[in-house]
Amino acid sequence: MHTQDFPQLASVEQIEQGFESYGYICSRKIATAVFLACQLRKPVLVEGPPGVGKTELAKTIALLLDIPLIRLQCYEGLDEAKALYEWKYGKQLLYTQVLKEKLGDLLQGAHGLAESVAKLHQFGDIFYSEEFLEPRPLLKAMQQERGAILLIDEVDKSDYEFESLLLEILSDYQVSIPEIGTVKARTTPMVFLTSNNTRDISDALKRRCLHLYIPFPTVELEERIIRSRVPDVDEQLRHQLVKFVHSLRQLDLKKAPAISETIDWARSLLLLHAQHLEEELVRSTLNVLLKYEEDIEATESELRALVSDRLVDRQTL
């Protein structure tokens, strides 16, 4: 994948602008990572808390470049038959049936076993050939003519063995199929791996990737994100709700609300025709932000302080 092919990725600034036009507001760091990934043809390992837009990043690039997004969701027990390729057993069986019927015609005129075998060898063996290969996401990404965005989602959920399987693909963009040989990528795909850090990724895999850590955004950035995603929320409310979410993240919660939750909350407040944050309103919509009962309970006791804090903030505005 070259920059000549994709003028959208020619510079860091252009990437930022391109993303913004698709509603993905990103920090400079993210744009730099994408730029480098494209220039150096290296996969990007994206880490960060859930809901900060790791998967969204890959989707947006696919939109921006107008090339297919191929997604592989990892889970425990994922193996090469599901990730890489599988033989079309049914068709292979049919093929042998057909061959059996034709065998008489093929071997006509051959005397003795040795001669028959020799004759048989003259026919190409297509039992193991690309026709009978069922490509799974990884192989499919290699076969795309114009390149593709390959998203290997939540790689930390997969097994160690699967990581080793990825190594060949990520460093050389090729796949070895024992029966056929090595399949090289037609156009180097752009690879994104995401991880929620539930376990440590092996050093070998990390070494091959650019490492991008996406933290929770700053207030300013998050406000821009809300403005782009939920444009109808008026400025004052937007400021209040983002600040509220930020102060929630300071609390000791089991799962801190992420950007996706902030967006959902902004949408729900919009539906409720809220003009500004009030304690009762926040209390009744808290379940949009917090996903654990304990978190909601812990927050409710401090809600008054948090909201009044915001109200003061509003008066000073």
Next chain:
Amino acid sequence: MQSSLVNFIQILRTHEVRISPAETLDAVDVATTLGYADRSLLRDGLAMTLAKTPEEEVIFMHCFDRFFQQDLADFSAADIAATVDEEAGSSPPASAAQQVADFSAAQAAALQLAAETNTTLQALLQTPLMQSLISNDRTELTLAMNQAADRVGLQQIQIFTQKGQFTRRILDAMGEERIRNAVISLEQAESPALAVLQRYRDILREQVRDYVEREYLLHAEGKTRQFMDDILSKTRLNNIEHIYLHKVQELIRKMAKKLVSRHSRKRKQLKRGRLDMAKTLRKGIPNDGVMFNTYWRQVRKEKPQILAVCDVSGSVAAYAKFLLLFLYSLQDVLPKVRSFAFSSHLGEVSQYFDDYPVEKAIELVNWKYGGATDYGNSLMDFAKLAMDDINSNTTVIILGDARNNNGDPKLDILQSIYQRARQVIWLNPESRRAWGSGDSEMLRYQSACHFSAECNNLRQLERIVDQLLKSTR
């Protein structure tokens, strides 16, 4: 620039960011792609190839800012400017810079004047060092200083006592000797230019000293830590000073992490066993002998279990602490650990480790069970609590010095544990020579253990835990 990138990576390595040669190449690629013009862009880009975890990124940012700090050394010395300001008094401040320039011009002239009668000074004024000092050419001087530092190998600096030595060597390499000689000859001639030249010399010395100080902080910090880790892992655990405890805990975490990565790969066993041919055939009969479904023999899953029994009496408490810290840092790969603590009596303390962070739990355990040791009594308690749970998948680790204060050792209980358990490991912080001396029952207890070892520093502890991990699954 490339060599300074490599130097930078060297420094990151001493700060415990692991960077392979391949990553170095990547970093060079990144630097060429992004260029050196935009500092923050370059920093972010390099961070992506060199730092692999958020923690490493913090270290990276810290080192980057220190290493690539672009302040040129200032050889004009601010105090001169200040005196000039005072002298100027009521004159408008806008011309202060002009005055500084005038001032150095005047000084240069004074030197020139003196040089006419003094050959040493004359020769000195021709040298590039002196010329750039007089014109305050900061780029040139900083460059000369860096080159001199390279020549004398400043990167090797390790301890603070070397600072003076390196300052001297850099000064020599820059040719400071000639200034010194000129100063001496001016002194002999009692020339009025003496003060001027002395000032230049002092400025130079001060700048080099500052530079060495900065480099020392950058290079030596990491090396000192490596040295410290090495020493700590070889020191007897109860000799470690209290202030280093948190460092030891960090070290244990690091060791545990290494062991986790070494052993976690093997954990996954094949879920199904061998093909059960007979059953597959039998089940195929209704389908005209075509074996549609395959049947597999089940693998019986073993559930390994570890019981850690720790003596927390005064003499052994420090060791127990580290063993427990180690075992609980390994929760990812170790099967369920149950822990027991005893001195005069024994109780299960697993609950504390579920409820509190490890350090806190250990403190609580020490507080609750500390006292004088009675092995016999404690073994009886242990038998009551856990004997029924000990089976061929259980590993029992006992940590203690086996000093029973001449009480009944109750060896028969340990023997029955020995017969039931998969293995009994006894870790003794005393050296092997002391086993069996005085009131130590170690030799008798040893007869009822599969494995007994001396264990009094982290290195030994790591080795034993490594073996434990190998044998438990």
